[in-house]
Amino acid sequence: MPSDQSRCSSFAREATNATAKAFSSSYTKHHHHQRASFWIFIASSTNITNLGYPHLYPSYALTTLSATSAPSITAIPSFIMDEKHQHLPQPMNMDPPRRASIFAKARQLLLIAVLLIASFHLVAVPFMPKDFFQCDHGSTTKALVPFEAHIISKCPDTRHALRNLILPAMQKVHDKVDFQLSYIGKPTANGGVECKHGPSECIGNIIELCARELYPDPKIHLGFVMCLTKDYPQIPDRALIEDCALEHAIDFNKLNECAARDETAHGIELLRNSVQRSADANVTISCTIRLNNEVYCIRDDDQWKDCPNGPGVNDLVLAIEKLYHGSS
Known part of the structure; x- marks a missing residue:
């Protein structure tokens, strides 16, 4: 009859394998970040030392990973991404501070133009002759x-x-x-x-x-x-x-x-x-x-x-x- 420790070791291996298969199947149907999340979960939460069974995973280097050292999603190599998401357009690298600076200068120029026009009408126009803005192209009406x-x-x-x-x-x-x-x-x-x-x-x-x-x-x-x-x-x-x-x-x-x-x-x-x-x-x-x-x-x-x-x-x-x- 197997000992309690061997039964526990066998149970742990079966549970871990079942979990890995379930997550792997789910990833093939959903977005690539679910697969990345699974590996981060395994790497950060399933610390073999915490489970108490370091000898069960001799071939994985996951025993040294923790929540602080787990790779981010952006670090996942592109070859693990789903095929239909490989050609998604990347967001443009916007430069908000530069645009804000241009808009600020435009507002300043517009304000200066408005002030100049208003000043001209308030100061210069009242002293101009009434026919100053009338164009004299010559009389087009001839006497009968x-x-x-x-x-x-x-x-x-x-x-x-x-x-x-x-x-x-x-x-x-x-x-x-x-x-x-x-x-x-x-x-x-x-x-x-x-x-x-x-x-x-x-x-x-x-x-x-x-x-x-x-x-x-x-x-x-x-x-x-x-x-x-x-x-x-x-x-x-x-x-x-x-x-x-x-x-x-x-x-x-x-x-x-x-x-x-x-x-x-x-x-x-x-x-x-x-x-x-x-x-x-x-x-x-x-x-x-x-x-x-x-x-x-x-x-x-x-x-x-x-x-x-x-x-x-x-x-x-x-x-x-x-x-x-x-x-x-």
């Missing part, structure tokens, strides 16, 4: 060229000048001129106006002046005037006025109300003011064209007169362009 036609509504020379010179030129330079139609007549002592072709012409003049007042855009009221002037002998026939108003999107009722307002006083006042403007410019012939407040050309007795630059459309356009681009 005064362009005026003095006419009467029932006149063949008016029709020719509008159809062959004024309207074609306006299509090209309408955005460069300040266009206006003025009428020719004679103011009377009783506050009225005397027209060359009688009262019907005065009514036609008033209708056209009301169109300009209601629709200041020359593309509208000038087209309406041209429509009436094409059939000038019929002015002021109601059907003609209605047709031309419809063609140029003008409200006929508003035209009629303008001409008859205050028992025709409003319309007569419009005509008197226009006639007076022509008289102030010393214009008595229809159709007289003025450019930049000077006579440019006259259409009278079915011919052009006093046209030093020529009566052609291109001549008029070039004269307007020259005046427009020469202005500032």
Whole structure:
């Protein structure tokens, strides 16, 4: 029968072998640090001297290890690591003190910039002229060229000048001129106006002046005037006025109300003011064209007169362009 000491020695060997197998099996399924922990445990805690059985482990050098001398996990050779963890990325070697130093310098520079800007606005800006920060790139807005036609509504020379010179030129330079139609007549002592072709012409003049007042855009009221002037002998026939108003999107009722307002006083006042403007410019012939407040050309007795630059459309356009681009 074996002795008690031999039974104890046998039991100790079996227990140690079982424990080693259990830990070895567990390590193959888990992270490599479990295997390292097992060997550290054996090396530090299972001191053979403490167990009282130094003779059981003659081939291991673990009897001299203790908790203070056990190797750390970082000292475990890489060949014992699990294969799937061999290529894990290593953490970057950060340098917190250096980054903190850079951030501190950046904050200092930003604070200095803010202080300089604030000081400039508090100290220098109040003493600067108001237009100091305004850039003067030269004026980009040019003055419109005064362009005026003095006419009467029932006149063949008016029709020719509008159809062959004024309207074609306006299509090209309408955005460069300040266009206006003025009428020719004679103011009377009783506050009225005397027209060359009688009262019907005065009514036609008033209708056209009301169109300009209601629709200041020359593309509208000038087209309406041209429509009436094409059939000038019929002015002021109601059907003609209605047709031309419809063609140029003008409200006929508003035209009629303008001409008859205050028992025709409003319309007569419009005509008197226009006639007076022509008289102030010393214009008595229809159709007289003025450019930049000077006579440019006259259409009278079915011919052009006093046209030093020529009566052609291109001549008029070039004269307007020259005046427009020469202005500032």
